Amino acid sequence: MPERHKTAAARVNDFTVKFANVNGSGSASANALVMKAIFRMGVPVVGKNFFPSNIQGLPTWYEIRVTREAWRARAGRVDVMVAMNAETYARDAKEVAPGGCLLYDSTWPRSSLLARDDIRTCGVPFAQLCNEQFEGARARTLMKNIMYAGTLAALIDLDLEVIRGLLAETYAKKPALVDSNMKAIEVGYRWAREHFDCPLTTRIERMDATRGHVMIDGNTAAALGCLYAGATVGAWYPITPSTSLMDAFRGFCAKHRTDPQTGRRDYVVVQAEDELAAIGVVIGAMWNGARAFTPTSGPGISLMEEFIGLAYYAEVPAVIFDVQRVGPSTGMPTRTQQCDLLACAYASHGDTRHVMLFPDSPEECFTMAVQAFDLAERLQTPVFVLLDLDIGMNDWMAPEFRWDDAWRPDRGKMLTPEQIEGLAKFQRYQDPDGDGIPYRTLPGISPKASYFTRGSGHSKFGAYTEDSAEYQEVLDRLTRKFRTAARLVPAPAVDGRGAAVAIVSLGSCDGAVREALAALRRSGLAIDYLRLRGFPFGAEVEEFLATHQTVFVVEQNRDAQLRSLLTIETAADKAKLRSILHYNGLPMSADCIVEGINRALDRGVAA
């Protein structure tokens, strides 16, 4: 008998489905299947994975936001909960928004204390159905996940043919698995149709808003950027959440950098003994003319610091991807934060400042990965690309990346053998062009090109020195070079001009900021937005800060690191920079920004 239909506002193509699972049970592929099916039906989606730092047995959640307006942040509410983990059932049930729907496994009795009358509760005996339909413990566990995808398909009106198509692609080499998975889908689907009013008012309707787009995570996109930029040496030490970047690079190289006949590889991947060695390998390789990179996260940055100072002072290019996670110390390795801004900006002892890029999305992970190598070689210095776990590991809808076949790497001021022969004498650290960037040579070319690279005091001739004036001359030139860098890093993205109030933010905050901006503007507030894309900050950033009376700095860390950086590195008045901080480890949603700004403006106090 169909359950009583609860009244709820129709939420077509605008709702969030959350899956509560046990990690290691195979739920990830079921959840991805649902997300991909919605995407293929032309409806924009966002996927967020909240997973434990564990292999098997702990609670894990996956959230799919269906958003016809193609917002990119979390919604901050849950409309449909697929509660498959008895351990977290109570809190999962509580999280459903009034009028929402809770789907659970009714094989076992559920405490009446957990019932809610303001949501619709759909019980399906998944375990019992699986036991009837499938043999073997492993298959029964896995198929239980696929089966709830089938039930959900009936509830939110997913096209079974789209699901069948996805399964056929996934198991192209194992057709038997297509059949068994499809059987589980159909059992779940049929059961829902027989027992509930299907579909819900919260449901999917076909759109055409995902054409020309892909669903991709930032780590994979960055790896693709490394491949296209011509990186040949990757060195790393495994660390969450950056590991999948090197995994993806290795995968792309196995396919696109390996000669199918001979097996010859045009790349090297070094799994180093620690992050100190990983950055050492990168520095050695780039010093010797190969494009090299290392992906890491906060603890790795801490370990790399001494080497980063060497690369800064000896002027060796290096590319470092910092996929930020929650600190301090080991922190929460599978949660997201933007907490390494200051650590990267000033990494290493002594006077050091570094170039940083801030991608906000997978497409910028791709383009900025390519740019990072050009900047590192052009400026002969380490370049940090700061991702975070949210961008790096979650699936984002992104426009298909483009590539210009005429593009060639900018190797910077690297002397050719012909130029070397024309020189009377090569001197490594001179500044003939006045931009602070010296000329370099590669080993192996000519005895005339040789020089000595050192992190100890050196003169502009490249010679060891303890002479004050000679030391200072080189250090001052590095300041000139940093000013040049401010002109070369990507310009900020600006939305709106002329308002008195503004938001400045960066990276993965962008999705939440844009949604907040729309809400604030709808409510009548004139507000501008500048998204930083690179460090050092250039003239455009200075001007934006100067022309706004109140600037809300939105970032994901406790200590307002971006605000500190703006205070140190620009002329902006500290008092007008106000912080909106989010640092609980989960991706941001727009409401904390809207609330923070409204509160601050109404009360006239800093948030």
Added chain:
Amino acid sequence: MSFIAKPKVANPGLPKNELGLNRRDYEGGMSTLCAGCGHDSVTAAIVQACFELALPPQSVVKLSGIGCSSKTTAYFVSGGHGFNSVHGRMPSVATGANAANRHLRYIGVSGDGDSLSIGVGQLAHAIRRNVDMVYILENNGVYGLTKGQFSASADLGSKSKKGVANEDQPIDPVLLSLALGATFVARSFSGDKEQLVPLIKAGLAHKGFAMIDVLSPCVTFNDHEGSTKSYAYVREHSETPVAADYIAPKQEIRVQYAPGETISVPMHDGSSVVLRKLNPDYDPTNRARAAAYVQERALRNEYVTGLIYVDRRRGDFHDRQGTAAEALNAVPFERLCPGAGKLGKILQSFR
């Protein structure tokens, strides 16, 4: 300027090698080490080895960490690039440099502090990877630049200049290298150029990681009575079971060896190293026996010197990676970038 350029006045009568260069063409800047430092003799041996091998100076890449020993990369082959990196981390820089261009000759110079204390981890892993380089460990058992602290290679009971005995177990780089699977392990003495020069040449010809531990006394802090790394002590306590002679690819063997007393080891570049057995029971191709021999002699307070172990069969880092034959830094971009057409296909799998 506090850097002292070495005046280049070469005697026109100096012998020339196949490239028309004389020994002085392989020198570097003026040493700022103490007069009589063992390290300067090692530098001279490297210069001699590179000259005799007629290496194009630009093909030599010199790498080091931090410390007295690490300064020496500035004192030889000024025509090659040098990299004085951070303390104990030269092996990773060498690994990266070698990854970028497998065709140059990488000479790493380090010390016992740089290699066995702060850098023991990186050394171990460069050995495991069998990075193609010569690793010269200038071993004096003491920290010089910070004025006389014991290093990790200081022997039990060896006395500091102030008369204090070391009570911590020493790390023997030879035993360490053998345990980690190094494919070329040698030990020598800075005062024995006759032995050291052919070992460096053999190490350069070896494809893989060549560890050469060179006992190189510190005249200022560790050359006194009671030290086991002094000139006098090392001279009196060395034992060489196998001597190595380097034979260039086309060089005829002039020395007559008695049958059964020699092993000829062909190297990858066509040269060979002839091992002369000074102790008939010693087998330098048996790793376990070599390690046992070194340990037994150590118990008798003897340093085993010469070419202690060699393994030609194991491929180097690039062999195992399957890297292209050309240097990675010279592979044309067109071969590295899959292009716009392929990008579309790659992205299809993310639809």
